[in-house]
Amino acid sequence: MRSAAINHAPSTVEKRNFQRVRVNIYGRYMLEDRTEHPCQVMDMSPGNVALRCNQTGRPGEKVIVYLDHLGRIEGVVTRTMADGFAMTIIASDRKRDKLAAQLTWLANKHELDLPEDRRHERVAPRKAISTLQLADGRQYACRIIDLSLSGAAVELDVKPALGVQVILGTMRGQVVRHFEDGIAIEFAVVQRPETLDAEFN
Known part of the structure; x- marks a missing residue:
């Protein structure tokens, strides 16, 4: 056969x-x-x-x-x-x-309110103050609460809509969650540790 x-x-x-x-x-x-x-x-x-x-x-x-x-x-x-x-x-x-x-x-996972996927360890960066830029060019000062290779939790005064494309420092990503004092961002690509160190540490 x-x-x-x-x-x-x-x-x-x-x-x-x-x-x-x-x-x-x-x-x-x-x-x-x-x-x-x-x-x-x-x-x-x-x-x-x-x-x-x-x-x-x-x-x-x-x-x-x-x-x-x-x-x-x-x-x-x-x-x-x-x-x-x-x-x-x-x-x-x-x-x-x-x-x-x-x-x-x-x-x-969003409908079920499941916990976020913790693929990468989250750490508090040494340089916590950064800038968040929206697609239309508006920029806001922000404070990074914690950071991983795949995303960040950011404290800031405005809350861009879920799914909005943003740039945190030089890292492109999008808003994936809101919380009381800010937003969670998922980076467009998983970052290398040395890239994050150069940017935020």
Whole structure:
């Protein structure tokens, strides 16, 4: 019995079973020419993902993506869009099951008020006073309560809306939570320890 060829496109049944969810995840991806680019997930299922980015791949091009919370995934570009591209995820059944569980958790964690994902240790920076800049150029003095490789808790007088893009010092990110005295920011990419040290310590 001849083994079946690997088919990169999901079958009709697979497409029907995979429900895409809107999740707010940042990451990086590498194209076949080995260039790396930042990206943001628009929506995702265990079988495919739509990425918002500046540099799109070609249909049929293999892509490796590293996503916050989810790790490394591989796939093939299926179509390009004005602000990004969609790709089919190539993964084992076990990996797809794991992705399904992770996506369900990510999609529901805000509604369920689950604790934040503490992937990285939070520390109080030595240089706590910084500047928060909004996309329209407005700037506000702020105090960093604590900081990790993936985000920061910031005390300030204004509360930008959830999902708003901001720059803390030189770190790009977005507002993911409000609390009494300020906001929590998730960085667009996971930072290196030496980058944070140079910026805030």
